[in-house]
Amino acid sequence: MMNFLRSFFYFFLKFPVRLLVRSNIVLDAKTPVETDSKPIFYVISHQSASDLLALQIACKKQNLPDPLSQVTIKDKSFDRTVCLAKSSSVLGIKRGKTKALSQGLAMLNQHDEDKQLDVQLIPVNLIWGRTPTQEKNNANVASLLAEQESPSWFRKFFIILFLGRDSLVRFSEALSLRYMSDHHGNDEATAHKLLRVARFHFHRQNIAAKGPRLIHRQQMFTALFANPSVKRIICDEAKSKNISEAKVKKQAQGIMEEIAGDYSVSLIHLGERILRWLWGRLYSDIKVSNSKVLRELAQDGHEIIYVPCHRSHMDYLLLTYIILQEGLVTPRIAAGINLNFWPAGPIFRKGGAFFIRRSFAGNRLYSTIFREYLGLLFERGYSVKYYTEGGRSRTGRLLSPKTGMLAMTIQSLLRGIDRPLTLVPVYLGYEHVMEVGTYHKELSGSEKKNESIFGVLKAIKNLRNYGNGYVNFGKPININDYLNQNVPTWKDAINPIDPQKPSWLTPTVNDMANELMLSINQCAALNGVALVALILHASENKALSKSDLEKQLDFILDIQRQAPFSDQITIPSETGEDILAHVISLNKVTVSEDSFGTIISLDESASLEMRYYRNNILHTYALIALVCKLLTHHSSISHQQLVAQTVSILSTLKDDLFLWQQPEQLKQQIDQVLIALEKHEMATQTDTSDSSQVTWALTDNNEHLSKVNLLAECMDESLQRLVIISSLTTRLAPISKRNLEEKVVAIAKRLSVLNNITAPEFIDKKAQATLINTMRSLDYIDIDEDGLLIATKTMADLKSTVTNLVSIEVLQSIAR
Numbered sequence: 001m002m003n004f005l006r007s008f009f010y011f012f013l014k015f016p017v018r019l020l021v022r023s024n025i026v027l028d029a030k031t032p033v034e035t036d037s038k039p040i041f042y043v044i045s046h047q048s049a050s051d052l053l054a055l056q057i058a059c060k061k062q063n064l065p066d067p068l069s070q071v072t073i074k075d076k077s078f079d080r081t082v083c084l085a086k087s088s089s090v091l092g093i094k095r096g097k098t099k100a101l102s103q104g105l106a107m108l109n110q111h112d113e114d115k116q117l118d119v120q121l122i123p124v125n126l127i128w129g130r131t132p133t134q135e136k137n138n139a140n141v142a143s144l145l146a147e148q149e150s151p152s153w154f155r156k157f158f159i160i161l162f163l164g165r166d167s168l169v170r171f172s173e174a175l176s177l178r179y180m181s182d183h184h185g186n187d188e189a190t191a192h193k194l195l196r197v198a199r200f201h202f203h204r205q206n207i208a209a210k211g212p213r214l215i216h217r218q219q220m221f222t223a224l225f226a227n228p229s230v231k232r233i234i235c236d237e238a239k240s241k242n243i244s245e246a247k248v249k250k251q252a253q254g255i256m257e258e259i260a261g262d263y264s265v266s267l268i269h270l271g272e273r274i275l276r277w278l279w280g281r282l283y284s285d286i287k288v289s290n291s292k293v294l295r296e297l298a299q300d301g302h303e304i305i306y307v308p309c310h311r312s313h314m315d316y317l318l319l320t321y322i323i324l325q326e327g328l329v330t331p332r333i334a335a336g337i338n339l340n341f342w343p344a345g346p347i348f349r350k351g352g353a354f355f356i357r358r359s360f361a362g363n364r365l366y367s368t369i370f371r372e373y374l375g376l377l378f379e380r381g382y383s384v385k386y387y388t389e390g391g392r393s394r395t396g397r398l399l400s401p402k403t404g405m406l407a408m409t410i411q412s413l414l415r416g417i418d419r420p421l422t423l424v425p426v427y428l429g430y431e432h433v434m435e436v437g438t439y440h441k442e443l444s445g446s447e448k449k450n451e452s453i454f455g456v457l458k459a460i461k462n463l464r465n466y467g468n469g470y471v472n473f474g475k476p477i478n479i480n481d482y483l484n485q486n487v488p489t490w491k492d493a494i495n496p497i498d499p500q501k502p503s504w505l506t507p508t509v510n511d512m513a514n515e516l517m518l519s520i521n522q523c524a525a526l527n528g529v530a531l532v533a534l535i536l537h538a539s540e541n542k543a544l545s546k547s548d549l550e551k552q553l554d555f556i557l558d559i560q561r562q563a564p565f566s567d568q569i570t571i572p573s574e575t576g577e578d579i580l581a582h583v584i585s586l587n588k589v590t591v592s593e594d595s596f597g598t599i600i601s602l603d604e605s606a607s608l609e610m611r612y613y614r615n616n617i618l619h620t621y622a623l624i625a626l627v628c629k630l631l632t633h634h635s636s637i638s639h640q641q642l643v644a645q646t647v648s649i650l651s652t653l654k655d656d657l658f659l660w661q662q663p664e665q666l667k668q669q670i671d672q673v674l675i676a677l678e679k680h681e682m683a684t685q686t687d688t689s690d691s692s693q694v695t696w697a698l699t700d701n702n703e704h705l706s707k708v709n710l711l712a713e714c715m716d717e718s719l720q721r722l723v724i725i726s727s728l729t730t731r732l733a734p735i736s737k738r739n740l741e742e743k744v745v746a747i748a749k750r751l752s753v754l755n756n757i758t759a760p761e762f763i764d765k766k767a768q769a770t771l772i773n774t775m776r777s778l779d780y781i782d783i784d785e786d787g788l789l790i791a792t793k794t795m796a797d798l799k800s801t802v803t804n805l806v807s808i809e810v811l812q813s814i815a816r
Contacts, residue, residue: 010049010052010053010068013049013050013053014053016160017050017053017054017057017160017164018057020160020161020164020165021050021053021054021057021160021164021165021167022164022165022166022167023054023057023058023126023167023168023169024167024168024169024325024327025058025061025062025169025170025171026168026169026170026171026295026325026326026327027062027171028170028171028172028173028292028295029171029172029173029174029292031062031064031122031171031174032120032122032174034064034065034120037116037117037118038118038119038120039071039073039119039120040064040065040080040119040120040122040174041071041078041080041081041082041107041119041120041121041122042055042059042067042080042081042082042121042122042123042124043081043082043083043084043100043121043122043123043124043198044081044082044083044084044123044124044125044126045083045084045085045125045126045199045202046083046084046085046086046087047083047085047086047087047098048083048087048156050156050160051126052067052068052081054126054167054169055067055081055124055126055169056068058124058169058171062171064122065080066080067080067081068080068081073107073110073114073117073119074110074113074114076106076110078103078106078107079099079103082098082099082100082103082104082121083098083099083100084098084100084195084198084199084202085097085098086098087151087152087156088151088152100195101188101191101192101195104191104194104195105186105187105188105191107119107177108177108180108181108185108186108187108190108191109186111177111178111181111182111186112181112186117178118176118177118178119176119177119178120174120175120176120177121174121175121176121177121194122171122172122173122174122175123171123172123175123198123201123202124169124170124171124172125168125169125170125172125201125202125205125206125209126167126168126169127167127168127169127170127205127206127209127210128159128160128163128164128166128167129159129162129163129166129167130166130167130168130209130210130329131163131210131265132210132211132212132213132214132265132329133210133213133214166269166272168209168327170205170209170327172201172205180194201299204298204299204300204301205299205327207298208295208298208299208327208328208329209327209328209329210329211329211330211381211382211383212380212381212382213380214263214265215380217260217261217262220256220260220373220376221253221256221260223376224252224256224369224372224373224376225249225252227372227376228497228498229368229371229372229498230252230368230369230372232498233364233365233368233369234248234249234252234365236364237251237364237365248365251365252365252369255365255366255369255370256369256373258337258340258355259354259355259356259369259370259373260349260354260373261332261333261349261350261352261353261354262349262350263332263350263351263352264350264351267347267350267351268324268330268351268352271317271321271351272321272324275317275321276321279318279321279469282464282465282466283465283466283467283468283469284465284467284468284582285468285469286318286322286468286469286470286471287468287469287470287471287525287570288322288326288471288472288473289470289471289472289473289523289525289568289570290472290473290474290523290568291322291326291471291473293424293473293475293476294323294326294328294424294473295326295327295328297422297424297476298328298383301419301420302419302420302421302422302476302478303378303381303383303417303419303420303421303422304328304331304383304384304422304424305383305384305385305386305409305421305422305423305424306319306323306331306383306384306385306386306424306426307385307386307387307388307423307424307425307426307516307520308385308387308425308426308427308428308520309387309389309393309398309426309427309428309520310387310389310390310391310392310393310399310428311392311393311396311428311429311430311433311616312392312428312430312433312434312435313339313392313435314430314433314434315387315428316333316335316348316353318428318469318471319385319426319428319471320333320351320352320385322471328383329383330351330352330383331352331382331383331384331385332352332353332354332377332382332383332384332385333348333351333352333353333354333384333385333386334353334354334355334356334384334385334386334387334405335348335353335354335355335356336355336356336358336391337355337356337357337358338358339353339355340355354373354377356370356405358390360404370408371408371411371412374405374408374409374412375408375411375412375415378409378412378413378417378421379412379415379417381419384409386405388401388402388403388405388406388513388516388517389401389402390402392435392439394439394440394442394443394760395439395443395612395615395759395760395761395764396611396612396613396614396615396616397615397616397618397619397657397761398517398520398521398658400517400766400770401513401514401516401517402513403506403509403510403513406509406512406513406516407505407506407509409421409479410479410483410505410508410509411499411501411505413479413480413483414490414493414494414495414499414502415494415495415496415499416494416495416496420478420479420480420481421478421479421480422476422477422478422479423476423477423479423512423516424473424474424476424477425473425474425475425476425477425516425519425520425522425523426471426472426473426474426520426523427470427471427472427474427520427521427523427524427525428469428470428471429469429470429472429524429525429527429530429616430466430467430468430469430470430613431466431467431468431469431527431528431529431530431583431586431588431613432466432467432529432586432588433612433613434466436609436612437609439612440608440609440760443760465585465586466586467527467528467529467582467586468527468528470525470527470570472523472524472525472568472570473523474519474520474522474523474568475519475522475523475568477512477515477516477519479512482512483508486508486511487504487508490502490504514655517658518658518659518660519660520658521619521620521657521658521659521660522565522566522568522569522660523566523568523569523570524565524566524569524570524616524617524619524620525569525570526557526560526569526570526571526572526617526620527572527613527617528572528574528579528580528582528583529583529586529588529610529613530613530614530616530617531553531556531557531572531579531617532549532553532579532580532583532588532589532600532610533588533610533611533613533614534556534614534617534618534621534714535549535552535553535556535710536549536589536600536601536602536610537602537607537610537611537614537714538710538711538713538714538716539710539713541601542601542602542607543599543600543601543602544599544600544601545596545597545598545599545600546580546591546597546598546599546600547597547598548706549576549580549600550575550576550577550580551576551707552576552707552710552711553575553576553579553580554575554576555680555707555711556621556624556711557571557572557576558676558680559624559673559676559677559680559711560620560621560624562672562675562676562679563624563669563672563673563675563676565619565620565621565623565669566660569620580600584600588606588609588610589601589602589606589610590602590603590606607758608758611758611759615761618657618714619657619658619659621711621714622650622653622657622659622714622715622718623646623650623659623661623666623669623670623673624673624711625711625712625713625714625715626646626649626650626712626715627642627646627670627673627674627677628677628708628709628711628712629712629715629716629719629805630642630645630646630805631677631683631696631697631698631708631712632698632705632708632709632712633804633805634697635697636695636696636697637695637696637697638693638694638695638696639674639685639692639694639695639696640692642670642674642696643667643670645801646666646670647663647666647667647670648797648798648801649719649722649798649801649802650666651663651666651778652722652771652774652775652778652780652798653718653722653771653774654774655770655771655773655774656718656767656770656771656774657718674696677708680704681699681701681704682698682699682701682704682705682707682708683696683697683698683699683708684696684697684698684699716806717757717759717762719802719805719806720751720762720806720810721744721748721762721767721768721771722771722798722802723799723802723803723806723810723811723814724744724747724748724751724814725740725744725768725771725772725775726775726780726791726795726798726799726802726803727799727803727814727815728740728743728744728747729775729780729781729789729790729791729795730791730795730796730799733788733789733790733791734784734786734788734789734790735788735789736787736788736789737769737772737789740772740789741765741768741769741772742765744768744772745763745764745765745768747813747814748762748763748768749763750813751810751813751814754813755809755810755813772789775795775798776789779792779794780792780794780795780798781795
């Protein structure tokens with residue numbers, strides 16, 4: 001009778017729950033498959049009918065067993081779901097304990113009796129509303145509803161009514177009770193430990209999903225005015241400018257109003273619904289990689305700082321949305337002051353953005369307030385997101401990092417924050433960036449237009465299918481561990497009241513910023529548009545037959561799979577035919593027909609746009625293309641020489657392309673590329689017992705040679721830049737750095753006209769300066785007693801190597 005009433009109750013309640021509840025489901029790991037020896041059980045926080053029904057809906061979507069069902073083990077029946085606590089009564093009186101302890105103990109005992117049994121216990125956390133708690137004088141209905149740990153059925157009704165469509169169901173990795181039984185025993189102490197760990201596990205997940213206690217911006221201002229550094233700078237400004245402290249405080253208040261965010265949970269919820277609709281219209285799919293690392297960091301109590309590359313204004317929305325979908329609280333976002341225009345500025349501010357000026361320009365009051373505001377965010381436990389490039393890349397390549405935000409982050413750590421600060425590099429990739437046309441106008445000399453509501457409306461009008469979006473999370477960099485390893489005495493600089501700038505800060509920040517950029521590139525996402533752009537830009541006249549392009553796509557994908565740029569890179573699983581069909585559907589290429597078949601090409605406008613996407617992934621093929629280049633320019637080359645020249649050239653291009661590999665990794669990857677080419681029957685090695693005498697050569701198959709030649713052309717422009725710098729330094733030394741940069745740019749501009757090179761980075765002065773600085777650090781260039789640049793003896797070897805890899809026409813142009 002009790003079972004019948006229970007079933008009827010759940011049947012009756014199922015309809016309103018289905019109507020009112022919409023859950024975002026997050027899987028921390030692949031869910032196990034149930035077998036007779038590996039039955040699946042669930043553990044949840046509260047014994048609540050609505051929780052169980054919401055779990056039932058989520059389990060059905062994941063093809064998991066019904067949590068309301070029974071499991072029979074050795075003729076003994078168990079509830080499939082273990083509930084840790086009962087809900088409070090309507091009067092607030094706590095009820096008795098659940099059967100969790102006795103059931104857990106009984107299941108452990110079953111493992112002692114049956115050595116083949118291995119119960120899979122999946123912790124499932126159901127979070128209603130994801131609304132953070134607030135300071136009492138700022139609490140709203142949602143936060144009050146969300147605060148109670150074990151609400152009564154009456155309160156739960158209103159929670160579902162108001163917060164049901166913003167719920168999260170998070171499945172954690174299954175725990176093996178066989179492991180617990182074998183390593184910890186089957187007694188009551190083990191059962192108690194299991195339940196205690198589960199409660200703490202859910203507690204940490206709740207903090208990760210909801211975030212720390214939310215305080216109002218006015219309370220932030222009060223905290224800032226009480227900050228010793230802000231107090232001192234106000235006093236100093238008043239004295240130095242001979243004005244009253246009240247006037248300086250008014251200026252400080254204005255700066256705080258300009259900087260500070262005004263986080264609104266209700267706007268985040270509304271924005272999530274709007275963005276879900278928008279992404280459905282804009283993107284075929286949004287592919288996310290390695291997001292599990294975020295949840296692990298949050299659960300371990302790390303202060304997460306997201307550091308993505310910056311391609312588009314879309315970055316702000318896309319990454320925040322993905323973080324929310326992965327079951328974590330949205331970060332506070334450092335946004336350029338140029339985005340603080342009506343109505344976007346107030347909306348972004350409510351979404352957690354805080355605004356930063358492009359330059360502090362010696363404004364000590366502003367820089368102090370901004371630094372202390374950032375430190376206050378870390379102190380309060382908020383995750384933060386900022387862009388180290390300082391602005392959007394106009395060329396598609398990573399920009400040199402701006403180190404100000406990173407320096408202020410470390411200075412915040414020197415206040416004695418007791419949680420580890422961890423940087424998470426993020427690679428953002430798109431098959432369409434809506435600002436690309438504007439970027440080319442700016443690179444061609446047009447003045448950058450300020451962002452405005454009219455620009456937003458124009459962008460909305462031009463919305464169309466943008467293909468796929470990609471969000472790849474890289475390997476985290478724990479700042480505390482980094483400092484322990486590189487600056488063992490860094491803790492000596494900790495001062496909670498008035499931290500000073502230590503001497504090691506600037507060089508450490510520069511090194512860390514560079515490592516961040518390498519980590520971003522290391523977790524790149526290859527996509528169809530970028531791959532097609534890479535191939536067509538390497539082809540003559542930027543055109544190929546459809547069948548040749550499909551074969552080339554298959555080739556370069558297979559080489560990347562066999563010799564991956566890194567273990568974090570994501571590679572499409574589709575065939576070249578499928579990828580090209582997708583790119584054609586996005587109208588990125590020109591498709592024409594003749595009597596021999598279909599031709600895929602790029603017109604002048606598309607060529608400029610597609611170069612941007614090609615630059616997104618050029619670094620991932622630098623080593624592969626260079627190996628191919630050396631093979632195509634030598635009828636036979638020794639393995640030792642091929643490795644040495646590849647390492648030499650890539651070491652010179654390391655800072656330009658942000659390549660993560662050290663010489664040892666480069667050597668390993670070169671061997672992988674050669675083996676892959678050999679498997680494709682494109683290259684052969686001499687069969688000799690002496691490994692030092694091994695030589696490599698390309699095969700005579702014309703079809704294979706054309707594929708290798710095409711891939712080799714990808715590095716042609718980078719090699720030409722090296723030839724220009726090495727030739728001019730050798731010929732014109734001694735020469736000032738400024739004069740050398742100007743002459744390099746002048747020749748690059750001439751070559752771009754003569755050889756129809758439409759690459760903005762080819763003639764970019766900063767890009768040439770980067771190569772010159774790298775050559776100095778590698779001792780190809782030295783400085784004489786007059787401070788002028790001169791070529792060293794080792795420059796001759798580099799010059800000889802790169803000169804042999806570019807065409808005679810280019811060499812003649814440089815010589816003239």
